[in-house]
Amino acid sequence: MTLRLYDSASRSHRDFEPLRPGHAGIYLCGATVQGEPHVGHLRSGIAFDVLVRWLRRSGYEVTLVRNVTDIDDKILAKAQEAGVPWWAWAYRYEREFTSAYEALGVLPPTYEPRATGHVIEMVELVERLIHRGHAYRGDGANVYFDVASFPDYGALTRQSTQHMTSGEDEAGDKRDAHDFALWKSPKADEPADAAWPSPLGRGRPGWHLECSAMAHRYLGETFDIHGGGIDLRFPHHENEQAQSRAAGYGFAQLWLHNAWVTVGGEKMGKSLGNSLTTRAVLARAEPAVLRYALGTVHYRSTVEFSDDSLGEAAGAWKRLSGFVTRAAERVGEVPRAEVEAVRAAQLPQAFAAAMDDDLNVSAALAVVHEQLRHGNQALHDGDDAVLRESQLLLRAMLDVLGLDPFAEPWRSGTAPGSGAEQALAELVRAVVAQRDEARRTKDWALADELRDQLAAAGILIEDAADGTRWELMGAQ
Ligand SMILES: [Zn+2]
Numbered sequence: 001m002t003l004r005l006y007d008s009a010s011r012s013h014r015d016f017e018p019l020r021p022g023h024a025g026i027y028l029c030g031a032t033v034q035g036e037p038h039v040g041h042l043r044s045g046i047a048f049d050v051l052v053r054w055l056r057r058s059g060y061e062v063t064l065v066r067n068v069t070d071i072d073d074k075i076l077a078k079a080q081e082a083g084v085p086w087w088a089w090a091y092r093y094e095r096e097f098t099s100a101y102e103a104l105g106v107l108p109p110t111y112e113p114r115a116t117g118h119v120i121e122m123v124e125l126v127e128r129l130i131h132r133g134h135a136y137r138g139d140g141a142n143v144y145f146d147v148a149s150f151p152d153y154g155a156l157t158r159q160s161t162q163h164m165t166s167g168e169d170e171a172g173d174k175r176d177a178h179d180f181a182l183w184k185s186p187k188a189d190e191p192a193d194a195a196w197p198s199p200l201g202r203g204r205p206g207w208h209l210e211c212s213a214m215a216h217r218y219l220g221e222t223f224d225i226h227g228g229g230i231d232l233r234f235p236h237h238e239n240e241q242a243q244s245r246a247a248g249y250g251f252a253q254l255w256l257h258n259a260w261v262t263v264g265g266e267k268m269g270k271s272l273g274n275s276l277t278t279r280a281v282l283a284r285a286e287p288a289v290l291r292y293a294l295g296t297v298h299y300r301s302t303v304e305f306s307d308d309s310l311g312e313a314a315g316a317w318k319r320l321s322g323f324v325t326r327a328a329e330r331v332g333e334v335p336r337a338e339v340e341a342v343r344a345a346q347l348p349q350a351f352a353a354a355m356d357d358d359l360n361v362s363a364a365l366a367v368v369h370e371q372l373r374h375g376n377q378a379l380h381d382g383d384d385a386v387l388r389e390s391q392l393l394l395r396a397m398l399d400v401l402g403l404d405p406f407a408e409p410w411r412s413g414t415a416p417g418s419g420a421e422q423a424l425a426e427l428v429r430a431v432v433a434q435r436d437e438a439r440r441t442k443d444w445a446l447a448d449e450l451r452d453q454l455a456a457a458g459i460l461i462e463d464a465a466d467g468t469r470w471e472l473m474g475a476q
Pocket of ligand 1: 028029030211236240
């Protein structure tokens with residue numbers, strides 16, 4: 001099977017044919033760290049995390065670059081309003097984004113470059129564009145991309161300049177309204193430390209420029225996949241592609257765009273207030289449940305986010321993680337290393353076919369739930385060999401979606417996979433076994449005493465038909 005992906009530049013499904021066999025280079029536009037992340041901001045991180053996980057399981061070595069836009073007009077304006085340095089504002093929200101990604105089990109990118117760390121590369125790119133006749137100087141240090149000089153402008157979004165809205169403010173020194181800023185002179189009211197000395201004059205980079213410069217720095221002239229939210233296609237991605245191709249680079253071979261998150265049919269934005277910040281949602285839902293709600297819809301379909309959709313995700317997660325827990329209690333926990341070693345080709349064929357079909361996670365999830373039924377049947381029948389195999393396959397499939405219940409960060413309690421965690425599990429099992437024996441011999445006083453001892457240590461136990469389960473108090 002070959003992985004096919006929907007390329008939004010050619011508007012067609014295309015076989016994934018990497019430039020370097022066995023390797024995939026991906027650039028993903030990351031966060032502009034201007035405020036608290038809300039769940040809409042996290043969708044692309046999750047969608048592309050599934051792509052990365054599937055590529056790795058399919059045997060590819062993946063390089064993922066996800067940038068941090070730590071300087072732009074909005075950051076400057078908001079920091080000024082709050083009376084703090086713009087860089088302090090940017091660092092603060094960069095950390096918020098990092099912890100939100102971590103909470104939702106998004107694997108860290110290979111490289112996470114900040115725009116402000118790549119000003120030299122950006123200046124070099126601007127100079128190259130001037131030299132090649134695709135950029136010109138305006139007033140002061142201003143430099144603009146000359147859209148008319150590049151006939152392919154509009155190729156990504158298939159529009160001609162006559163029908164485009166110009167994405168930027170009108171500036172008196174532009175030759176054409178469609179031209180966009182590559183390098184900007186500082187404005188009088190901007191802080192002095194928001195500009196860098198350069199041969200172009202003191203200034204700061206335009207937003208689009210940074211991604212072209214950083215993609216080139218970390219992935220080379222030509223790379224496999226460029227990703228981002230659908231709202232970035234124009235003008236941001238159109239401009240990125242124009243800059244890089246006008247500089248003589250091949251740039252991205254495939255463009256993947258994820259749809260956005262809506263609430264009541266409306267695109268999630270600032271107007272919806274603070275109830276949908278990641279922090280607020282995680283106060284009322286487990287992180288795995290939020291990941292399930294955002295990550296199990298096809299990346300090109302809109303996620304309609306509501307308490308109902310969270311509730312459905314919670315139900316599905318409980319069934320899946322509950323089964324995995326019961327299976328592990330019965331036949332032991334299949335080690336993570338074994339789960340990670342399952343190759344794409346060893347997974348149920350229908351699951352692999354669904355993922356290879358433009359990451360069709362809804363069809364893949366149907367196979368996961370079929371495996372769950374199979375596993376529950378094995379649990380009921382006491383067929384331990386089938387049960388172990390079910391646990392392994394189910395967890396490996398869920399891991400492609402970033403949702404193996406025994407993987408970081410879903411595991412509650414002590415540090416996942418640590419020796420302390422294993423030791424705790426052994427001790428609890430020994431006490432539970434003693435208590436089971438006490439109950440069998442009707443020594444209720446001893447059974448209660450053992451339960452109270454566990455409770456005093458912060459461990460809750462629950463007697464069920466198929467045995468005794470335990471969890472740490474307060475663990476989600
Ligand atoms: Zn970008």
